[in-house]
Amino acid sequence: MAEDKAQRRWLARQACTRALSGHLPMTAAQRLESFRSGGFDLDALPDAYGDGPVRDLETRVAELLGKPAAAFFPSGTMAQQVALRLWADRSGSNAVAMHPLSHLEVHEREGYVHLTGLRPVWVTREPRQPTPDEVAKLDERFGTLTVELPLREPGFLLPASFAELTEVVAAARARGAFVHFDGARLWESTVHLGQDLATIAGLADSVYVSFYKTLGGISGSALAGPADFIAEARAWRHRYGGNIFQQWPAIYAAMSGLDTVLPQLDSFVAHAQTVAAALSALPGVRVHPNPPHTHQFQIWVEGTAAALDEANLALAETEQVWFIGGWRDQTPTGLAMAEVTILQGALSWSAEQVTEVARKVFQR
CATH class of the missing domain: 3.90.1150.10 (Aspartate Aminotransferase, domain 1)
Known part of the structure; x- marks a missing residue:
């Protein structure tokens, strides 16, 4: 039924x-026709294990977000778990400060706990973004703060202002923590925050973005950050089974979204x-x-x-x-x-x- x-x-x-x-x-035929009409050469060589158009998309996203490098992942769940694993290794703490209504907790079957050995520390249980004071006064050490922009479950909520987001990040840094943005929907956050993508992403050590939630892609995401961090993320992407032979439909759809929707x-x-x-x-x-x-x-x-x-x-x-x-x-x-x-x-x-x-x- x-x-x-x-x-x-x-x-x-x-x-x-x-x-x-x-x-x-769209049907599959309509999607392929959209690639042709969008100027994609369907007679060109496809990607193979992350080269060609995959690298082109990664370069473009890194530039948009103002980060040194980016890596394509077949899913945001995989990208975020890899990011948090790496920051836990670098910080020496498996505690991740986050909101209990975050995508990591609500929609990923606690993969970050079961697969990476991390544990959550709730910044607040209120249905809103955390405040700088709440981050500063957390009563236990944490190695990473993750902020979902916007926070979907309570209504696609953003911080009150870019200044407040800056203060939240500063409070985490004062605690010696790294900062990761769950930016699945970061693309549409620029109006409310009054800044461009690179300026917003520049606050965080790493940023994940989705290609299908807003941009209308088929699937896939990107993780952006420092070059050495992304190089290590590629290794973990391979271990997680994300180094896929060919992904050109998802890549072209993502490129199309950046061209036409963004x-x-x-x-x-x-x-x-x-x-x-x-x-x-x-x-x-x-x-x-x-x-x-x-x-x-x-x-x-x-x-x-x-x-x-x-x-x-x-x-x-x-x-x-x-x-x-x-x-x-x-x-x-x-x-x-x-x-x-x-x-x-x-x-x-x-x-x-x-x-x-x-x-x-x-x-x-």
Whole structure:
């Protein structure tokens, strides 16, 4: 039944002509055609164990982030575990200061604990970014501080300002710790923080970025940092099984995202404010945070996730319009929550159109 529903959802989304939240899916043929139309030479030699286009992407990402070197990883989970392992070796401490709602803790089955022997130290349990004072006053030693930018689970939250982020990093350094940024969504953080990618990444010793969460890639990530650190990370990437024979589809998709999506992110973040304001004006609808820190935010409404997903799917099947999917029940509140992602397809939606479609879905 779950597979049938997933297929129904994919087919409905694929047939849509408009989408408020997220990417509309592409078939393999459509993806290949996007490579051709994007100027990629599909008759050229593919990569082999990390050479050719893989090295080209690594060089480009290192330059964007202002780091001496970068390494491509098939997954962010692998990249982050390698990074934290290396900083633990260099600091002499297996304690990693982090947030309990971080991706490392919530979505990676505690791989950093079971595979690397690290242990967490919670900076704060509050559903927000940690403060400089909390980092400074942690009551035990830690070798690495990891900061997720933005922190997804409580609403894609960023520090209040770049100055506050700078103070958080300084507090960790004063404790003799290294700093790693989980920047899976760092790309869209520049507007709120008021700095370019290289300036933000320059605060940290290492940074991980994703190529599919925002940029619309197939898979893959990059880890950037000092040259000797990245050289050692490549060795651990091999040990973890990440030195894959050919990865050109993921590489081309990542390059395409850097070419076409990254330059538009400022407009996505700006339009998220318009969409959030329109949704929050509806009775019984809450948006968090309001205004959004990035082009992603949470929407909370009364009802069940199953009913809301079905209403959204019915609209997609009858009108070829995708509103917001992926609802989750928030027991015991009686509310359901979904994450909204504003991308190119949403830019044509006016506040009035957002309101009109939202009412159609909620009335269902």
